Amino acid sequence: MSAPSLASLQHQFRDALHYESHDLPVAKGVTEPEALIQVYRNNFVMTLTECLENIYPVANALVGEECFQAIARHHVLGTTMDNACADRYGAGFADTIRALPNIIEAVPYLADIAEIEWHIQCVNRAPLPEAFPVEALSEVTPEDFPRIQLTVSPASAVMKSDFAVATLWQAVSNQDEEALNQLDLMSPEALLVQKDDEGISVTTMSDEEASLILACKDFAFGEIDPELLPHISGAMLRGVFSSFALASD
Numbered sequence: 001m002s003a004p005s006l007a008s009l010q011h012q013f014r015d016a017l018h019y020e021s022h023d024l025p026v027a028k029g030v031t032e033p034e035a036l037i038q039v040y041r042n043n044f045v046m047t048l049t050e051c052l053e054n055i056y057p058v059a060n061a062l063v064g065e066e067c068f069q070a071i072a073r074h075h076v077l078g079t080t081m082d083n084a085c086a087d088r089y090g091a092g093f094a095d096t097i098r099a100l101p102n103i104i105e106a107v108p109y110l111a112d113i114a115e116i117e118w119h120i121q122c123v124n125r126a127p128l129p130e131a132f133p134v135e136a137l138s139e140v141t142p143e144d145f146p147r148i149q150l151t152v153s154p155a156s157a158v159m160k161s162d163f164a165v166a167t168l169w170q171a172v173s174n175q176d177e178e179a180l181n182q183l184d185l186m187s188p189e190a191l192l193v194q195k196d197d198e199g200i201s202v203t204t205m206s207d208e209e210a211s212l213i214l215a216c217k218d219f220a221f222g223e224i225d226p227e228l229l230p231h232i233s234g235a236m237l238r239g240v241f242s243s244f245a246l247a248s249d
Helices: 006-017 033-055 057-063 065-078 093-098 101-106 110-125 134-138 142-147 165-173 177-182 207-216 229-238
Strands: 148-152 156-161 189-196 199-205 241-246
Touching: 033 057, 033 065, 033 110, 057 065, 057 110, 057 165, 065 093, 093 101, 093 110, 101 110, 110 156, 110 165, 110 189, 110 199, 142 148, 148 207, 156 207, 165 177, 165 189, 165 199, 189 207, 207 229
Parallel strands: none
Antiparallel strands: 148 241, 156 189, 189 199
16 A cells, blocks of 8 residues: 555644544554644644734734633634745634624624734735826726726725724724723724835725725726715825726726
């Protein structure tokens, strides 16, 4: 019988770490094979939990270490790594939270806080965009205006929430007790996570402006609600767009 390939061994080891059935060959010795795997499993969960704690500090602070580590363990065991770099781990944590009814019932805004913190990670890795080609845009004829499709810079991310999560994130990050005491969590917020020369910022914006930017990801001007188009200039001034193209007819 031929020896398993390296790829097969890697897949078997991954399955073993996630408590899935596997055919991983483990040499018998003083310690039982499953006990050896459990040592690796514990180290694996601990390492990725620490990564999640670094990526989601405000989410961690809101629920406390014990609760956060339980959520993190659930995420680690249910989410395989798609990158060998542990510091790239963490995608989908907000979805893991949303899938836990007991957590959402107790802390309904936690998933959105986690989403903000993942956006921060993503925009931080993105390169700063080149200056938007304003002159080229000004040369587009009126007939072609409906075909304009703006490209949202990867250094910018927009989201909307039913809760005041941007204000909450800022208050917890800054340990601002006064802001926390005055916070109305049930006030919906739209927000922009953006990287520029000075660092990363999390700022609120109008729902309409956020809707416009989100629409620009998928549609040309002619396909966007006309009531949103007046917000183009404000969004342009924020520097969220990196380029544009003319969509095909």
